[in-house]
Amino acid sequence: MSEFLDRCREAVGAEHVLTDPADMAGYLTDWRRRFTGKALAVVRPADTAQVAAIVKLCAAHRVPIVPQGGNTGLVLGSVPDQSGTAIVLSLARMRRIRALDTINNTMTVEAGCVLELVQNAAAEVGRLFPLSLAAEGSCTIGGNLATNAGGTAVLRYGNARDLCLGLEVVTPQGEILESLRGLRKDNTGYDLRSLFIGAEGTLGIITAAVLKLFPQPAAQLTALAALQTPDDALALLDLAQKRCGAALTAFELMSDFCLQLVHKHFPQLRLPFPDAYPQYVLLELSDSESEEHANGVLEALIGDALEQGLIQDAIVAGSLAQSKALWSLREHIPLAQAEEGKNIKHDISVPISRIADYLRATDALLHAQFPGCRLVTFGHLGDGNLHYNVSPPEHESPDAFIARQDAINHVVHDSVAAFGGSISAEHGLGALKIDEVIRYKSPIELELMRTLKHALDPLDIMNPGKVVRA
Numbered sequence: 001m002s003e004f005l006d007r008c009r010e011a012v013g014a015e016h017v018l019t020d021p022a023d024m025a026g027y028l029t030d031w032r033r034r035f036t037g038k039a040l041a042v043v044r045p046a047d048t049a050q051v052a053a054i055v056k057l058c059a060a061h062r063v064p065i066v067p068q069g070g071n072t073g074l075v076l077g078s079v080p081d082q083s084g085t086a087i088v089l090s091l092a093r094m095r096r097i098r099a100l101d102t103i104n105n106t107m108t109v110e111a112g113c114v115l116e117l118v119q120n121a122a123a124e125v126g127r128l129f130p131l132s133l134a135a136e137g138s139c140t141i142g143g144n145l146a147t148n149a150g151g152t153a154v155l156r157y158g159n160a161r162d163l164c165l166g167l168e169v170v171t172p173q174g175e176i177l178e179s180l181r182g183l184r185k186d187n188t189g190y191d192l193r194s195l196f197i198g199a200e201g202t203l204g205i206i207t208a209a210v211l212k213l214f215p216q217p218a219a220q221l222t223a224l225a226a227l228q229t230p231d232d233a234l235a236l237l238d239l240a241q242k243r244c245g246a247a248l249t250a251f252e253l254m255s256d257f258c259l260q261l262v263h264k265h266f267p268q269l270r271l272p273f274p275d276a277y278p279q280y281v282l283l284e285l286s287d288s289e290s291e292e293h294a295n296g297v298l299e300a301l302i303g304d305a306l307e308q309g310l311i312q313d314a315i316v317a318g319s320l321a322q323s324k325a326l327w328s329l330r331e332h333i334p335l336a337q338a339e340e341g342k343n344i345k346h347d348i349s350v351p352i353s354r355i356a357d358y359l360r361a362t363d364a365l366l367h368a369q370f371p372g373c374r375l376v377t378f379g380h381l382g383d384g385n386l387h388y389n390v391s392p393p394e395h396e397s398p399d400a401f402i403a404r405q406d407a408i409n410h411v412v413h414d415s416v417a418a419f420g421g422s423i424s425a426e427h428g429l430g431a432l433k434i435d436e437v438i439r440y441k442s443p444i445e446l447e448l449m450r451t452l453k454h455a456l457d458p459l460d461i462m463n464p465g466k467v468v469r470a
Contacts (some may be wrong), residue, residue, distance in 0.1 A: 005040070019041045042089045056171065063461065064080075097121055114137065145209055147200060147427065152252060166210035167193050217287055220294075234356055234357075247286055342394070342402050358415065
């Protein structure tokens with residue numbers, strides 16, 4: 001492989017081909033620090049032409065490629081296996097904003113742009129890029145698109161796929177698909193853009209994208225409501241959609257146990273109510289008229305919900321700082337669970353109307369089969385996506401509990417299937433769920449996925465071992 005690595009150095013510069021284990025270490029371990037792979041090298045191209053050159057070399061030498069953005073994924077999609085035969089292709093140097101069009105409401109950015117920087121660039125010209133994730137300070141646009149990321153604003157704006165109009169992609173043959181058209185209507189054949197979005201780098205490498213922008217709202221208001229049951233939360237969602245329409249941009253469900261974990265490990269984040277309630281909903285309105293109008297709508301909603309007995313109490317943020325404090329409670333749940341110790345994560349979706357029934361049924365199954373397990377349930381109720389995480393009983397060895405992960409996954413995922421849902425809503429499949437999904441997808445779905453993989457990547461060099469078995 002020395003000739004291959006020499007050619008890579010010629011293509012991107014010797015300093016951007018990392019082979020020393022210490023230099024590569026940060027690229028080889030997943031975000032949760034549960035798995036560390038091995039790589040032949042980490043290659044860091046500066047532009048699309050260099051990506052294409054590296055892919056051509058990999059095709060000629062049959063070297064697998066693992067594309068990587070911010071490496072914030074949770075399903076082992078952006079790290080190599082332990083064979084040491086693949087390169088990690090880091091797009092971190094490709095972070096230019098190529099164009100910004102406030103009339104067409106589009107921004108063309110390279111794949112290595114950090115999401116938060118894209119949000120800020122849009123805000124500087126009075127526009128909104130609404131994709132919002134807990135990892136937005138480190139995740140990249142390429143990774144967001146490769147996993148079809150969701151986040152907190154899907155209810156109003158959709159997933160990453162809905163926020164992208166065009167792509168630039170390097171194919172497994174090292175050719176460049178240039179489709180950076182900022183068109184909302186283009187009915188000229190197959191939707192290749194959607195094919196690459198959500199494919200986790202298994203069909204090609206996204207190097208740039210045209211993103212949709214929106215006018216900045218005149219006001220954004222946040223409220224936290226205390227409730228008794230998930231059924232009440234669904235009724236509140238129905239009421240909020242009727243009263244607020246498209247102004248309702250976020251609707252997040254959190255159990256009391258989630259907030260207790262946050263308070264335990266981050267005591268500086270104060271719990272908002274003097275009394276504890278079983279469930280909470282964090283909701284956000286984005287109003288195009290004025291703050292006064294938004295306040296009126298939100299106050300009327302909360303008043304009606306209190307009168308109907310859907311909520312027990314509510315807090316409306318009176319300032320940006322208070323709004324950030326409420327969102328911090330939600331955003332610190334994964335961090336608090338990590339501080340609590342090892343846990344088993346699930347990223348599931350079911351039809352919104354069936355969420356309360358799913359929670360009742362699955363909670364009962366888990367408590368019956370794994371007594372004492374603690375359920376950390378939170379997420380995007382407004383679009384049917386929950387992070388249904390399971391922590392071990394307080395006095396059980398975390399390693400012993402993790403050893404039962406397959407059995408717990410089967411309970412959770414079998415229940416998801418029974419309720420007509422999906423075992424991955426926004427995190428993807430990666431290597432973590434590549435075998436698990438076989439239990440739930442039909443043979444024809446799996447065969448069509450393999451057909452696409454074989455047709456576009458016949459050498460199986462693009463992120464092999466992820467999403468679908470070749």
